[in-house]
Each structure stands twice: as structure tokens, then as C-alpha cells.
Amino acid sequence: MTMPFESLLGRVGDLDSHEMIQMVPGTRFSQCFGKAGLRFLELNESLFQRLRQIFPAEEFADAPDDVEITERTVWEKKGIAAPSYADLDRRPRVMDTMGIRRQLVFPTFGTFAMASALGGGINGMPPATPEQIENGREGVKAYNAWAAQLTSKYPDRLRIVGLLDTAEPGLTPELLVKKVSDLIAAGMRAILITSGSPPAGLSPADPRLDPFYATFAQANVPIIFHPPSGAGFRKTDAWGIVPGVYWDLSWPAALHVAEENFLCVMTLGGVFERHPTLRVGFVETGGDWIGPLAERMDDGVLETASKPRSPVQHDLLSMKPSQYLARNVRVSVLLDEPVERWLRRYPTLQDVYCYSSDYPHPEGREWSLKEFYKRIAPLGDDVVEKFFVTNSQLILPAA
DSSP states (O other): OOOOGGGGTTTEEESOBBOOOOOSSSHHHHHHHHHHHHHHHHHTHHHHHHHHHHSOGGGGSOOOOOOOOOHHHHHHOOGGGSTTSSOGGGHHHHHHHHTEEEEEEBOSHHHHHHHHHTTBOSTTOOBOOHHHHHHHHHHHHHHHHHHHHHHHHSTTTEEEOEEEOTTOTTOOHHHHHHHHHHHHHHTOSOEEEOOSSOGGGSOTTOGGGHHHHHHHHHHTOOEEEOTTTTTTSSOOGGGOSSTTSOOSSOTTTTTTHHHHHHHHHHHHTTHHHHOTTOOEEEOSSOSSSHHHHHHHHHHHHHHHTTOTTOSSOGGGOSSOHHHHHHHHEEEEEOTTSOHHHHHHHOGGGTTTEEEOOOBTSGGGOTTHHHHHHHHHGGGOHHHHHIIIIIGGGGTSOOO
16 A cells, blocks of 8 residues: 555655855844854955846845745745745744654855855855955854754754864864864754865774764764865866856766765775764765765675775675665755656665755755655655655654
8 A cells, every 4th residue: 555645744854954044244144143154244245246146136135034834835935935944943833834854954154154164166156265264164153053052942853954174274083073072062963074175184984083983973963964065075166167156066967976985985994884873964965876886886895805905995894885875874865856766776775865855945846745755656655654754864863
């Protein structure tokens, strides 16, 4: 018997949503992000002048967040026209109306501040000056304080993602542990780290990072990758899509490359063997790459296992690489991705793919929950339950 759509409502995990607090010197922005946020606007005025030429004027207005919360508004309205685009105290009611039990929430200002802290070159930003980099770091601190406070207010519903630049100059494994511990102590339940540069200058599989990974695993807090995690992976602006506009990675075809590289090193280097309860999520990096990566890693291990010069230390792995992915890794997909094809093609990864709404960004499309259900239901009740409910629980564990 096919599981009815209505049985999912109130149980769905959503791995990708956003706040869209407008980056203008209005009351809401200044209350949330303080002096660091306002200074960011001043230091990046040329960026905002360019963005105003691209996007509608209303996107840069301190608009009230008072749209009525109805089934139609939550599934059809996008951007600043959607309820709870900025007022996160309204988000649990929006989620109730959508049928969402628990949700990751990613930043707007925090994303830009993180990109600046990483040196610019993403989100249309030029390379950052030393002053902009320092302000970006202060902006990330301001955002994290706001995010931790909100997550603590709604611990079983909202997971406002914290930000950690793991490639900041001068970091050591010990400092990374302290930074993660401080974020968790403040109330963070999910933390985004960078993938474009090695953490503390070390390979992601270096055993010296084991205390760093153990801090996440012991607290049941997932490591999250989401743009701009991959900033810096390509070191030249010549890779940009549009001349004169600085994009770190091509959208969407190559958005995952930094993350794929990071995950491959983690897996083959034995990180998941040493930390079996570590949780890792890849969000809005596309879902088409995880299956081929699993195949390449599995085939590579089999092909090189008997060769003494193999780069993979096979005594570190007690399972196939794909089995670690199924146990420890989750990947979000959006409505325009053919996930039903991948679920058939890679049955061993049916625990990996997860629903995401991208609310209230337009990329999430209208009525995505119903539309996804229509496509996933023919694969059977077990796959439906995994895709919409149980898979995401690795990244969204109960408080």
C-alpha cells in the first residue's frame, strides 16, 4: 500500500531553508547584527550598488514581515513576500503549515560576512581587503550570537546554522576544538565549516584533527557544508562565469567540487572509521555527485587493495566507502533534481538523499513537498519514509 501524502505532514525534515533579513541599515538588521553588520554595509557599498542594479528595488527595503500564514502563502510566496522571511519567531508556525517537523536555517548576512572573512571572490564579491576580512570575521561572530540565541529559543524546531572558518590563519587543531566547543556551548546544533581550504592547514583526514571531529560527534552536532563553504578552492578569478564578477565556483555544475574533494579525503583517510557517530551534511551543493563518488571510491579501493603503492591505507577501512556515506553522510536535493533516478541507480545510497524546501528562496519552487511526493511515491513506502523523514534525522536529531 502506498503511504498517503497526509501521513508525512508534521514529520518531514527540511535540510535547507533561509532567513532573508534585508541587508539595509534598518531596525531589524541593526538589532540582529549590531555595529559589525552596519560596518559591513559601509565597507561593501560598491557591492550593494551592483546588486541593486540586478535585483528589484523591494529586495533592499526593510519590509514588514506580516504576510498571513496560510497553506498558499507558505508554498507560493517567495523572497520577502513570504511569511517569516525575516521574523524567525514566525517560522515554527510556517513549518506547522508546511508539515515540517524540524528545519535547518541558513543565513543571508552571515553568508556574505563569511565570504568576506574567507577573502571574497564569492557571491559576486571582489577579493576582500584586510579591513573587509577582519570585519567579515566580526560579522560572523555577530551572526553566530544571533543564531545561537534563536536555536536555543526553539531547540526542537529550528536549527539556525552556525558558521566557522576552519581555514582562518593561525588556527591549530586545539583552537578549532575550542571554537567548536564555544559554539556548541552557546546553543548551536549545526555548524558550517569551510571546504575550500584545509582545516588548520591540515588534510581533512589528518589524525591531529580527531579531537575536532570528536567534539562534533560527542555532542551529536553535524558538520554542514553549504555555499560559501567552498570559497578559495579555485584560487584565481579567471574561473568566473561573468567577466568582472567574481564567482569562486561555477553554478550549478561544479558547485560541489570542493565538498566532494573534502568528503573523499575524509572517507578514504578513515575519519568515519575512527568517528562512527560523526554526522555530515551537504546542503545546496547538488545531489548528482554523491553516487558517482561512492562508485569511484568503492571501485578504487577494490582495484588498488593489492597494490603496495596504493594511496589508500586499506587497513584504515573496515567497510566499503559507500557504506560510510550511507551511515554518516546526508545530501539535500531540490525539486529540479531527478532524485528519483538516483534512488533507483544507487540503491545503497537510499539513506543519503534528503528533502529540502529552500524556503523562501525561489529555487525551491512552489509546492515542492507535494511535487516531490508524486515522484518518490512510486519507489515504495520505505523510500518515501526515508527521503522525507528518517534520513534527515541524522542531521536534525531531537533536542
